[in-house]
Amino acid sequence: MDRRADTSAIICTMSAMSFEARGVRWLDVPALQIRRGERIMILGANGAGKSLLLRLGHGLLTAAGGRVEWSGPELRDAQAMVFQRPTLLRRSSLANVAYPLRTRGFGRSTAAARARAALAAVGLAEFAALPARTLSIGEQQRVALAQAIALEPLLLWLDEPTASLDPGATRVIEDGVRELNSRGCTIVMTTHDVGQAHRLATRVLFMHRGKIIADQGADDFFRAPACDLARRFLAGELLA
Numbered sequence: 457m458d459r460r461a462d463t464s465a466i467i468c469t470m471s472a473m474s475f476e477a478r479g480v481r482w483l484d485v486p487a488l489q490i491r492r493g494e495r496i497m498i499l500g501a502n503g504a505g506k507s508l509l510l511r512l513g514h515g516l517l518t519a520a521g522g523r524v525e526w527s528g529p530e531l532r533d534a535q536a537m538v539f540q541r542p543t544l545l546r547r548s549s550l551a552n553v554a555y556p557l558r559t560r561g562f563g564r565s566t567a568a569a570r571a572r573a574a575l576a577a578v579g580l581a582e583f584a585a586l587p588a589r590t591l592s593i594g595e596q597q598r599v600a601l602a603q604a605i606a607l608e609p610l611l612l613w614l615d616e617p618t619a620s621l622d623p624g625a626t627r628v629i630e631d632g633v634r635e636l637n638s639r640g641c642t643i644v645m646t647t648h649d650v651g652q653a654h655r656l657a658t659r660v661l662f663m664h665r666g667k668i669i670a671d672q673g674a675d676d677f678f679r680a681p682a683c684d685l686a687r688r689f690l691a692g693e694l695l696a
Contacts, residue, residue, distance in 0.1 A: 465491060465492040465527065466489050466490070466491050466492075466527060467490055467491065467492050467526065467527050467531050467610070467611060467642060468489070468490040468513065468524065468525070468526055468527070468531070468611065469487070469488070469489050469490075469524070469525045470485055470487065470488040470489075470512075470513060470522065470523075470524050470525075471486075471487055471522055471523055471525065472485075472486060472487075472521055472522035472523070473485040473486075473488070473509075473512060473519050473521070473522035473523075473524070474519060474520045474521040474522055475508055475512060475517065475519055475520055475666075476520040481520075481666065482505060482508055482666050483505045483508050483509060483512070483519075483666040484666050484667055485509065485522075485666075485667070485668055488661075488668065488671075490513075490611070490642060490644060491642070492610075492640075492642055493637070493640065493642060494642050494643065494644075494658050494659050495633070495637050495642075495643040495645070495656050495657055495658045495659070496642075496643065496644045496645065496657070496658070496659045496660070496661060497645055497646075497647055497652070497653035497656055497657035497659070497660050497661070497674070498510075498644070498645065498646045498647070498660075498661045498662075498663060499646075499647065499648075499650070499653055499660060499661070499662050499663070499686075499689065500662055500663035500664055500689070501664070501689070501694070501695045502648075503665075504663040504664050504665065504666070505663050505665070505666040505667070506615075506646040506663055507540075507615050507616075507646060508666075509663070510537065510613045510614075510615050510644065510646060511615075512524070513613060513644070514535060514537045514613050516537070530610075531610055531611065534607075534608075534609050534610040534611070535609050535610065535611040535612070535613070536556075536603070536604045536607050536609040536611075536612050536613070537604075537612070537613040537614070537615070538597075538600045538601055538603075538604055538612065538613070538614045538615065538617050539600070539615050540615050540616040540617065540619050542596050542597060542599065542600035544588040544589055544596060544599060544600070545588065546587070546589060547587070547588065548584065548585050548586060548587060548588065549575060549580060549583050549584050549585070549586055549587075549588045549591065549599050549602075550568065550571050550572065550575065550584040550585065551571075551588075552588045552599055552603065553570075553571035553574055553575060553599065553602045553603050553606050554567040554568055554570075554571040554606070555603075556603055556606070556607055557570055557571065557606055557607065560607075567606075570606045571584075571602070571606050572584060573606070574602040574603070574605040574606035575599070575602050577602065577605055577632065577635065578598040578599075578601050578602045578605070578628060578629075578632050579598065579628055580595065580598055580599065580602065583595065583599075593620065593621065594621045594622060594624075594625030595625075597617055597618070597621065597625070597629060598625070598628060598629065598632075600617075601617065601629060601632045601633075604636070605632065605635075605636060608639070608641075609636075609641055610640065610641060610642065611641065611642045611644070612633075612636060612641050612642070612643055612644070613644050613645070614633070614643065614644070614645040614646070615645075615646050616646050616647060616648065617629050617633075617645065618630070618647070618649070618652065619648070626652070630652065630655060630656060633645070633656060634656070643656075650689075650690060653674070654674070654678055657674035657677075658673070658674055659671070659672070659673055659674060660672055660673075660674050660677040660678075662677070662681070662682075662683070662685070662686040662689065664685050664695065669682075669683050669685060669686070670682040670683050670685075670686045678690070
């Protein structure tokens with residue numbers, strides 16, 4: 457398994473990040489650095505704050521405190537996110553993948569060519585003309601990943617992209633993640649699937665009740681988790 461990552465450059469730093477709603481603090485992350493080339497898998501039970509951390513990092517939510525700092529504006533602007541349940545337009549699969557490119561100033565023919573190549577990369581070339589919303593959940597998720605591939609992001613946030621997918625669709629998504637990473641895209645991804653984290657991670661963050669309580673290289677985490685809660689999670693226990 458490829459565990460290599462270029463850790464020579466920090467591309468994103470979260471400092472004193474917190475999020476509050478209805479008088480409750482749901483996230484409290486004093487410091488987190490994301491380095492170029494990593495494949496970070498975020499593990500934890502439901503409600504641990506995994507998705508919240510991604511949305512704050514991507515800029516979809518405003519933190520109650522703290523900040524996200526980028527090493528350059530080109531990095532802040534060259535990021536994308538794939539959601540657990542993608543929201544697709546009432547258009548063809550090709551048009552859905554091309555649309556973000558068009559909004560970023562690409563010409564029609566260039567956007568279409570990149571969109572076709574991205575659909576082919578996730579095994580959906582023959583679905584280009586089909587309405588995206590008529591596809592299966594797994595196929596829609598692959599269209600969403602194709603959108604990210606077409607944008608060629610430097611950082612990709614993925615929120616449970618294979619939840620409820622069958623093994624075949626999961627494998628296609630995982631292969632796409634590896635391919636993006638091999639092209640220089642840094643990956644930050646939430647998952648409940650320990651096996652998936654083992655297959656993909658170069659680094660693991662384990663979250664519980666809005667805090668990161670373990671942050672380890674993947675080999676170290678799966679061999680000797682840094683905290684008891686992580687050990688119990690890997691053993692299949694339900695954490696309160």
